[in-house]
Amino acid sequence: MSKRPKHIRQVKNALQILEAEILYSQLPLKDAFTTIATQIPHPMKPFFKNLSIDMVEDSNDLVALWDKHINVLLKESALGNNEGEILKQFGRTLGQHDFHQQQKHIQLTVTHLNRELEEARDNQFKYSKMAKSLGFLCGVFIVLLLL
Numbered sequence: 001m002s003k004r005p006k007h008i009r010q011v012k013n014a015l016q017i018l019e020a021e022i023l024y025s026q027l028p029l030k031d032a033f034t035t036i037a038t039q040i041p042h043p044m045k046p047f048f049k050n051l052s053i054d055m056v057e058d059s060n061d062l063v064a065l066w067d068k069h070i071n072v073l074l075k076e077s078a079l080g081n082n083e084g085e086i087l088k089q090f091g092r093t094l095g096q097h098d099f100h101q102q103q104k105h106i107q108l109t110v111t112h113l114n115r116e117l118e119e120a121r122d123n124q125f126k127y128s129k130m131a132k133s134l135g136f137l138c139g140v141f142i143v144l145l146l147l
């Protein structure tokens with residue numbers, strides 16, 4: 001629960017790096033994924049590294065590769081199903097459009113992730129507050145039992 005906001009921020013950072021690599025460096029996606037993997041931490045690092053490696057072997061079906069690696073990422077991270085669906089939808093647009101349209105898809109995906117990040121932060125605050133209250137009440141209960 002507490003890692004979810006952190007992992008969402010990592011995804012957003014990775015997408016922003018991808019946007020820069022596509023627009024300014026104009027790198028092929030495989031190379032952009034390799035570059036991203038060198039700049040971000042776990043669990044996003046292996047996602048992009050393995051995606052890049054698999055693209056060398058099978059660059060024809062990027063959507064299938066993307067979906068496969070998103071499923072692995074969801075198991076290895078604190079990302080939820082909503083984030084997974086947002087990323088899968090983004091993967092269906094990846095490499096299908098010109099630079100300008102691709103930039104719009106990246107920005108739309110980041111907007112959706114911002115919404116999920118706010119929800120994750122709200123949940124984290126709510127549950128941490130509840131855990132603190134329960135801890136305090138358990139302490140009071142134990143003191144009462146010992147009296």
